[in-house]
Amino acid sequence: MTTNDRKRGLSTRSVQGMKRAESGPAVEPIYQTSTFVFKDQQEMLDAVQGKSDKDVYTRWSNPTTTNAEKKISALENTEDTVVLSSGMAAISSTIYGLLKNGSRILACDSIYGGTLHLFQDILPRHGIEVTYHPLDGFADAVEDSYGSYDMCFFETPTNPVLGIIDIRRVADAARTGSMISVVDNTFASPINQRPYEMGIDIIIHSATKYLGGHSDIIAGTVSGNSEQIGKVRNTAKLLGGTVDPFASFLLERGIKTLAARMVWHNFNALFLADKLSSDSRISRVHYPGLPSHPGHSIARRQMTGYGGMLAIDLAANLETTKEFVDSLEIFLNAVSLGGVESLASIPVLTTHYGFSKGELESTGICESTVRMSVGIEDPEDLLFDVKQALEKSFGY
Numbered sequence: 001m002t003t004n005d006r007k008r009g010l011s012t013r014s015v016q017g018m019k020r021a022e023s024g025p026a027v028e029p030i031y032q033t034s035t036f037v038f039k040d041q042q043e044m045l046d047a048v049q050g051k052s053d054k055d056v057y058t059r060w061s062n063p064t065t066t067n068a069e070k071k072i073s074a075l076e077n078t079e080d081t082v083v084l085s086s087g088m089a090a091i092s093s094t095i096y097g098l099l100k101n102g103s104r105i106l107a108c109d110s111i112y113g114g115t116l117h118l119f120q121d122i123l124p125r126h127g128i129e130v131t132y133h134p135l136d137g138f139a140d141a142v143e144d145s146y147g148s149y150d151m152c153f154f155e156t157p158t159n160p161v162l163g164i165i166d167i168r169r170v171a172d173a174a175r176t177g178s179m180i181s182v183v184d185n186t187f188a189s190p191i192n193q194r195p196y197e198m199g200i201d202i203i204i205h206s207a208t209k210y211l212g213g214h215s216d217i218i219a220g221t222v223s224g225n226s227e228q229i230g231k232v233r234n235t236a237k238l239l240g241g242t243v244d245p246f247a248s249f250l251l252e253r254g255i256k257t258l259a260a261r262m263v264w265h266n267f268n269a270l271f272l273a274d275k276l277s278s279d280s281r282i283s284r285v286h287y288p289g290l291p292s293h294p295g296h297s298i299a300r301r302q303m304t305g306y307g308g309m310l311a312i313d314l315a316a317n318l319e320t321t322k323e324f325v326d327s328l329e330i331f332l333n334a335v336s337l338g339g340v341e342s343l344a345s346i347p348v349l350t351t352h353y354g355f356s357k358g359e360l361e362s363t364g365i366c367e368s369t370v371r372m373s374v375g376i377e378d379p380e381d382l383l384f385d386v387k388q389a390l391e392k393s394f395g396y
């Protein structure tokens with residue numbers, strides 16, 4: 001067995017993908033071009049007909065993007081990946097690529113607010129019906145729904161309060177019921193969780209987050225088997241959510257440090273979750289790495305690290321919660337997540353703004369919930385920052 005035959009570890013795959021560069025530049029160049037030149041009509045026709053793998057037009061494919069796609073497939077352990085212009089482009093292209101008018105989706109109601117808006121406001125206009133089920137019992141609902149739906153869609157851990165769904169149970173039930181299973185794996189990253197290995201068909205990421213890792217791009221990914229990703233790719237070509245080659249370059253560059261970054265994200269978030277659990281000014285810490293978390297035993301089975309996202313509910317009203325976030329000195333006051341820098345936001349004022357009381361309750365969010373994307377700064381600095389902001393906002 002040579003080094004190349006052996007299944008590479010996740011850090012090696014993050015840095016070098018599945019094989020060592022043979023010759024030429026150590027870093028793939030950025031093909032910042034919209035179109036590609038052919039020597040004659042026959043060469044062009046062969047490419048258009050798919051008889052050669054030459055790139056024709058960047059909305060269809062581009063070598064810089066293909067390079068990022070290969071690396072993500074290596075990490076998620078899937079046959080293929082398509083990289084698109086945003087996480088939302090990834091989700092919408094998946095749905096339009098794999099479903100049609102009359103199709104039915106069973107979705108968990110604890111999902112990113114933008115996804116929920118797409119499902120509620122756009123899909124029904126195109127004859128795609130979405131039924132929602134709360135996080136609790138979602139896997140049971142997939143099991144009980146045998147044959148009633150064409151797709152099931154969920155996140156785990158969920159945004160923003162880190163609910164956990166049993167991936168293997170959903171994957172098995174979906175397969176039995178001939179449903180396409182789709183998971184948004186953004187919060188976990190492929191370093192901590194690889195749902196394809198547990199039987200899920202389609203893995204989506206907002207690559208804006210951990211994959212890119214530096215809060216400097218917007219991108220999305222869809223991974224799965226070649227046939228289904230082929231359909232998503234062909235649909236995406238026409239919907240037009242193409243990623244720019246420069247963003248693909250930054251994405252692939254970011255992924256080189258993904259495994260290393262996740263070690264710190266996992267460590268820092270667990271450290272904070274643990275320390276904040278005993279603070280009387282915090283009524284609840286949502287982190288799947290804590291034994292007290294209701295999904296902890298499932299998370300332990302399906303994740304190798306618990307990720308850098310955590311949420312806290314302050315024992316306070318919205319005004320104090322705003323004061324707390326405004327008093328933070330290291331955590332930046334910003335939406336998004338998964339970058340090297342720590343961020344904090346209040347879901348009722350951002351991702352879940354305008355949701356009804358009932359909708360918020362069923363997703364476990366309250367007005368004093370603060371979502372924290374824990375970065376890779378020094379853990380003691382982050383803890384000090386949270387403590388000083390608690391002191392300022394609570395007055396003790």
Ligand SMILES: Cc1ncc(COP(=O)(O)O)c(C=O)c1O
Pocket residue numbers: 086087088089112114115155159184186187205206207208218219220336
């Ligand atoms: C879990 C999750 N999925 C999808 C998205 C959408 O991704 P993007 O903003 O890259 O379109 C987000 C954005 O915050 C997210 O948090």
